[in-house]
Amino acid sequence: MSSRLPSSPSRQLGTAPGLVSCPVCQARHVPFPNQPSGGVFASQCQQCCHVFKFRASAPTKSTVTFTVNGKQYTAGNEHSATTSLNQFLRQNHVSFGTKFMCREGGCGCCTVAVMLTNPVDGKTESASINSCLCPLFVCDGWTITTVEGIGQQRTGLHPIQQHLVDYNGSQCGFCSPGMVMTMYSLLENNPSPTKRFVEDAFDGNICRCTGYRPILDAMKSFAKQVPDIEDIRTKVCKKTGKPCEGGCSSQNSLHILSQDAQWYRPTSLSELYQILGQHKTESVRLTFGSTASGVYGDLGPWNYQVIVDIHAVKELSTIAVTSTLDVGANLTLANLIQLFFSKSTQAGYSYLSTIGSHLSRVAQSQVRNVGSWAGNLVLKQKHPEFPSDVFILLEAVGATLTIGPNSETVTPLEFLSTDMTGRVVEQAHLPTLPDKTYVRTYRVAPRTQNCQAYVNGALRMRLDKGPSFTVLEQPSLVFGGISKTLVHATKTEQFLTGKQLGDQTVLQGALNTLFTELLPDDDPVFGSAAYKKQLAVAFLYKVKHLHYNTRLAQRVKPEQLSVVSFRFLFRVNSEEDKVHIYAFAPCDLLISCHFVSRQFCLVTCSASVDPKYVSGGNNLVRPVSSGQQSYDTQKMEWPITEPLPKLEAKAQATGEAEYINDIPPIDGQLYGTFVLSTEGNAQIQTIDPSAALKIPGVVKFISASDIPGENNCSPFGAAEEIFCSGKVEYAGQALGLIIAESLAAAEDGARSVKVTYSNVQAPIVSIQDAIDKKSFFPKPGDVVVGNAEDAIAKSPKSVTGSVSMSSQYHFHLETHISQCTPTEGGMSIVASTQFPDGSQTIAAKALGEPVSSIDLSVRRLGGGFGAKILKNCHVTAACAVAARLTIKPVRLMEGLGTNMEMVGKRPAYRADYQVGFTEDGQLNGVKIIYYCDSGYSPNGDTSPTATQFGDNVYHCDNWHMIPTPVKTNCPGHTAVRGPGATPGIFIMETIIEHVAKSLGKDPTAVKILNLYKKGQTTPTGMYLPYCSISDLMTQLDTSAQVSSRVQQVQQFNQANRWKKKGLSVVPVKYGILWEGGYFNSLVAIYNGDGTVAVNHGGVEMGQGINTKVSQVCARILGIPMDLVKIKPTDTLSAANTGVTGGSVGSELTCKAVMECCQMLVARMAPVKAKMKDPTWLQLVQKCFSEGIDLTARYWLFPKTQYEFQYNSYGVACSEVEFDVLTGEYLLNRVDILFDCGESINPALDIGQVEGAFVFGLGFHLLEETLYDPKTGQNITSDTWTYKPPSSKDIPVDFRIQLLKNAPNPLGVLKSKAVGEPPLCLSSSALFALKHAIEAARKDAGQDTPFVLNSPATVARLQENCLTAVSQFVYKP
């Protein structure tokens, strides 16, 4: 995958009208004024003096005009041809609510709504799009709506915004505007969508905080309660006075000559070909959706001299039914889906619904809304390794393409080798397929949504319906993702022709032919060769299997309910427009549930196939998700324990919440971009910034030697350099900083800096490599209790094993950012930091100035998750140095790539263990070596914490835990939500699973046997007087009917060979560390009106710290919450403040504020005693007049008896359904019971439980960081290759209970911390999958213990099933 490049800078140039080209010398020049206004004109070439005529059939525009939120804007060549709509909106201060992060269609925070004409039905419709991928000049005539345009706090929230608030659908709020706009666009078109329709629309929006459930609930609430569409459609056209329908601009030709490229918009094919003819010698790019640059950076507009927008070429938008279905190149993927479903009822076209369904899984809504099928095919042509879904579908069904200007007809396969210089894809022609033809398509991807497939396949076969299923003609078996060259499995196609598919030997022959024929490429991210081969063969097996078992049954009509056979019950759900098939075993046990489109004929069993194999043919289909939440509240204590929405929720939902990059730039402000090393283990030889310095707008390059003070960005432990001074420790290390007048110029400049290296050596990028090369940091102390080695040796049973975990990226949507402004006395800084004191101190040291000269403040973060504790210090220090050297304000915001490559993450782990136990599974001795990949810096080591959590909830008399940090050429790693605890607990759970499996026992029973009991002591010496884990296990067993569901799972597994279920219960004990949580707070009561301002040392990053502080303050002072205002954290009012992290920021800040309030109450009490029922204001003013100090400050510096103040407890039960043939799964149900004490705000704490759990699902199932072993470069540093959970990766049925009647005697206001502990419960999903795999391995005759490493990706899951082609049969 080539790198994705952000846009080039905007460049200044005078206005230029459209150009004419001389037919002799091709020179382009500006026609004389008034010439190009229609008709034929004569002109003289300004270069060769040739006199020529040209025709201007209509006025050619040189500017684009569009409206945003009802206001008209005009833009011309003062902008670069590469400027995106997002850049325009933000740089011109039109919309700061519209965010950006990845700039590649991978996150959705840039979503806006535009009105587009749909060529399928001719209607003008709203479409959500990624403004980051949309070129500005495409927007001519568009009506654009941003989050500000639909509702504001001042004028009233739009119902969508209000629902997001009411359902607690925002935490850090960075994703919220994008979520709102996706929904807005959907409701504009369909005011009464089904829940499924709503859920499907969010495939392009990432939220890292909430776990999606509250967002989806907020949005799905519109499925039933529909606001008046006219209320939503607020935009009124200034011309007509009617609701805006967009597209009111004339479709005139457009020609903008900007300094970096020429931009054309022809209105006809002939004009298009004329333009292409004029620019034969230049690099020309046609552009439609312009989304391809989100996949491959080389297709970005910045690489071309001439860009031709083909939106207005009417001939490319046609749809016609001739002998084929003819679709113009300008149909978007969304148009195609709509068209295909509408035409699929016509004779010969039933296959269109199959490929339409497939297309709805391609990319995501915002891309499908604007991306064309033709652009997709060209993407495939330019990058043959790309597993284009459009390509396999068109090729398999036998479509042809018309290529202009000479109307050549080619197949999609022939198109791949067609020279497209000066040519255009005009149409695709989809044939009718004869009776008895079956089309089945498949795609299996690492993530359910918005993800490239490992392998995709489209298979077309014509079969005789008779019992032997004869293959009547050569089938078409098309695969993507196998290799650059493989398209058809030709040998298998030939093998099958004329054969009888019902014959099991034919089946085996075909599968073996395919297995031999395919020679897949290994891809570290998108699947090993072995897995890809297995998938492709499974596709064929599935399709044969399906056909062999299919016979045409009656067509089911809506609302029909009928028992068709003793095995299947069909019911139509009209809301979902789907047929639900409930499959019943003879014992009437519900064993599976599938959804099929209403148009399909239904499936029933063939007596000749073993029923156990039937489910192999069906793909897993995810039902609409739902959630339940249950918690206690103590009304007497309100607003404490009241489930209130976040204070900032309205500002977040309306886009008014200001993040640092939304602060309007200060006059003269500069921008910085880091220059990163491309080698992982080398010496810098030279750094040459000369090419960068020539780029307009680039001001300066700074490196290590320019730092006035210390070249260190680590506030603790070993020094870490701000800029590398010579020895490169990892690829991605900061070598210097380019400073420029715009972000785009800074990014261009950073790419242009030339660096040479000497002494280049192979980097160490894996733990195994580090162990082999003995690359260790000094070992922290072992934890030793009893004699583990001896106990293991003397145990009747023992096992040894090893388990690994990958490094996890924080994926905070707001990347690292700081803004530094030199001031009279020093430096003013706003920084996205969880540790203001650390960033302030490090900046001062880098500048060589007193800490007191630095004023640092932080209002909110767009997510932190630990990244912004230590790692913001790096960004802030570099930014401060840049500001000091240029004496200008500097903003330094890391692009996603820099953020992922330069900054450390959760360390990868490997644990080697030995365990001794009794015949029952009681632990006797446990020995674990924790290898922690700390990266290049010892500061990244979290292995001591892993040992603190290593026992999880299990008692054992003998422990030996050995923390072992290894040194690699990776970034210096850092804390990520649940640092150390997450691997520590997962390792112990793996051990218990191993013990249970080796004994053939139920893992839950072995867990219960070993649980801590009240009064026992942990390996770190903590006495457990309040351990409630046994009670939680019992309660969850009842509330989640665990025991009965285990039996159902077993029955399901006995009845099915290719689908398996698994269920796992994981308990967690999570120690809450108070020491080091020092927090300053200040509460001021104003005598003017009695309002209260609070400044505290905690940082609001989505967890709701400000809301909880407000609740506490209001409660203790006895005033309404709206009198309380929380101020941004700053390093004067909250000097020396600790880290907001480790789950304790909220409770300790609340405690500090509580102390302040109690001081104030005490001071005011004597005055109050002298008054008779004073109002709050009367009391305040009386106190003021009597000289009472109405400001209180408190410094909290906790000391605790044990290393942890107390433990949080929780239990989760996860149930999955798993496709043995592909590795895909559904997380069908998750029940969590979590002990939050007496929650200060249960609504927010439920959000923390859900968000943390889904964060953990990412760690355990999806997110893998991979490095190039040759250079050490991170090869998963973008949204294409790194996949955090999306909205369909969450549990289908997600039930959260906060433990009731559980006041915490050791907590703040009886509460317990919640930010991190629930993350560790998410391993239950991994273990549920492991149990499903165990069932599959049992069927494969290999029921042996195995360890499932994290993340258990789809590929890894399938690979563990030990499936072989020989097992792909109809009958055992």
Ligand SMILES: Cc1cc2nc3c(=O)[nH]c(=O)nc-3n(C[C@H](O)[C@H](O)[C@H](O)COP(=O)(O)OP(=O)(O)OC[C@H]3O[C@@H](n4cnc5c(N)ncnc54)[C@H](O)[C@@H]3O)c2cc1C
């Ligand atoms: C986040 C994301 C996820 C994606 N996921 C998938 C996926 O899962 N599966 C998949 O198959 N694809 C996927 N894609 C690719 C997506 O389908 C394509 O980017 C899109 O269809 C391209 O259409 P476009 O109109 O935006 O093309 P553009 O970006 O406008 O153009 C792409 C190329 O096609 C050329 N071109 C466009 N139209 C014509 C024409 N009529 N004649 C000749 N040349 C032309 C352009 O010159 C350019 O070189 C994804 C893309 C993104 C951004």
Ligand code: FES
């Ligand atoms: S910034 Fe546009 S999708 Fe991420």
Ligand code: FES
């Ligand atoms: S609230 Fe969605 S990313 Fe933070």
